[in-house]
Amino acid sequence: MPQQPFETLVEMHRDEIFAYLWRLIPGDQAEDCLQETFLRAFRAYKRTTLDSNYRAWLYKIATNVARTAHTRRQREMTRELHRPVAPEGRTLLDSIIFSENLKVVLQAVEALPHKQRAALMMRKYQEMDYEDIGAALECSPGTARAHVYQALKKLRVRLAGDLERSMEAE
Amino acid sequence: MNEKPNPSKHDAAWLGDEDHHLIPEPLTEALDRLYTSGPSETSIAAAQIKLDHALKAEEPMVVYYDHVPASPIGAFFVGLSDRGVVALSFEESEERFLTWLQRRSKAAVVREPNKLREVVSQVLDYLEGRRNVFTLAYDLRSLTPFQRDVLTTVQEVPRGKYLTYGELARRIGKPGAARAVGQALGSNPIPILIPCHRVLAADGSLGGYSGRGGVRTKEALLRLEGALQ
Numbered sequence: 001m002p003q004q005p006f007e008t009l010v011e012m013h014r015d016e017i018f019a020y021l022w023r024l025i026p027g028d029q030a031e032d033c034l035q036e037t038f039l040r041a042f043r044a045y046k047r048t049t050l051d052s053n054y055r056a057w058l059y060k061i062a063t064n065v066a067r068t069a070h071t072r073r074q075r076e077m078t079r080e081l082h083r084p085v086a087p088e089g090r091t092l093l094d095s096i097i098f099s100e101n102l103k104v105v106l107q108a109v110e111a112l113p114h115k116q117r118a119a120l121m122m123r124k125y126q127e128m129d130y131e132d133i134g135a136a137l138e139c140s141p142g143t144a145r146a147h148v149y150q151a152l153k154k155l156r157v158r159l160a161g162d163l164e165r166s167m168e169a170e
Numbered sequence: 171m172n173e174k175p176n177p178s179k180h181d182a183a184w185l186g187d188e189d190h191h192l193i194p195e196p197l198t199e200a201l202d203r204l205y206t207s208g209p210s211e212t213s214i215a216a217a218q219i220k221l222d223h224a225l226k227a228e229e230p231m232v233v234y235y236d237h238v239p240a241s242p243i244g245a246f247f248v249g250l251s252d253r254g255v256v257a258l259s260f261e262e263s264e265e266r267f268l269t270w271l272q273r274r275s276k277a278a279v280v281r282e283p284n285k286l287r288e289v290v291s292q293v294l295d296y297l298e299g300r301r302n303v304f305t306l307a308y309d310l311r312s313l314t315p316f317q318r319d320v321l322t323t324v325q326e327v328p329r330g331k332y333l334t335y336g337e338l339a340r341r342i343g344k345p346g347a348a349r350a351v352g353q354a355l356g357s358n359p360i361p362i363l364i365p366c367h368r369v370l371a372a373d374g375s376l377g378g379y380s381g382r383g384g385v386r387t388k389e390a391l392l393r394l395e396g397a398l399q
Contacts, residue, residue, distance in 0.1 A: 022209040105200040
């Protein structure tokens with residue numbers, strides 16, 4: 001049996017990988033990252049073996065692509081810090097009133113170490129088990145779980161004051 | 171940070187530990203509002219178009235081909251891209267074969283017998299009864315997902331066996347699509363290698379065959395494979 005055509009892989013996983021990238025990188029940049037992820041995958045596809053876990057393999061590539069894009073974005077934002085900051089380009093939230101509270105949470109999530117942020121998204125919003133998260137992050141399932149846990153802990157510490165205040169306000 | 175994780179009940183639910191359900195709490199609510207919905211339909215559509223364009227640009231620049239002047243079922247052409255066999259054609263004229271090939275692959279075509287040696291030898295071995303299965307890669311990028319589905323499924327039918335159009339339609343999860351399946355088989359760019367001749371009409375008659383010699387070639391292939399007496 002020859003290897004399944006690459007198109008099949010694209011059709012099966014494109015939308016879920018896009019949703020994952022969207023959670024790591026805002027708006028337009030997620031589209032570019034999707035393109036970059038599958039181009040890298042396409043070029044490497046012939047070297048993979050038939051029994052590869054293609055889902056985890058695609059997540060691994062997407063995680064690396066997102067890291068590069070995120071680092072670049074952080075650098076640009078630091079450079080522009082003293083200028084008036086335009087509203088975040090999160091297309092989903094354009095239509096919602098973007099409360100200060102959510103903005104603070106978003107910033108806290110984006111400040112997490114990359115692997116912790118990636119693990120958090122895969123675990124909570126991408127329906128992956130620790131086996132696959134580990135494969136995507138090139139670590140053991142136990143370490144994958146520890147990444148999620150560390151992410152939660154950091155967010156709680158960082159957001160403790162803000163979240164309580166917002167509760168009182170509601 | 172080497173401390174042993176000792177999650178609270180909120181964290182335990184997050185981590186997927188047993189016997190915990192997500193309990194409403196401010197952090198979870200805030201994160202869900204940010205991340206549950208996923209990208210919008212518009213954004214998904216835009217991303218798909220961008221990706222399709224990018225992948226199209228990665229298609230092969232060159233397709234190599236060769237002509238085999240004699241075999242048990244006559245002369246044929248074969249074409250090969252960087253990813254696998256793209257064409258096996260009983261077209262009589264080289265010019266018409268090349269026109270067809272270029273339209274399909276949008277690539278430059280170069281006659282290069284050396285590149286095709288393995289493909290040609292496997293096909294001849296098969297036609298002359300020395301080989302049962304092929305160990306070649308196929309490039310089906312120019313086809314629609316439905317056509318690829320049909321042809322990939324036909325590859326699972328071993329030598330000496332056959333299916334009906336209706337059975338094949340059921341196998342790809344589209345019962346009732348027997349006619350569309352027949353059309354998809356007719357679009358097979360690499361007959362013999364993808365054994366579309368192993369699909370017959372429900373009444374046992376041979377159905378159609380688009381290769382040269384039509385149904386007679388189909389019959390000859392099935393006899394060669396021992397599916398017909």
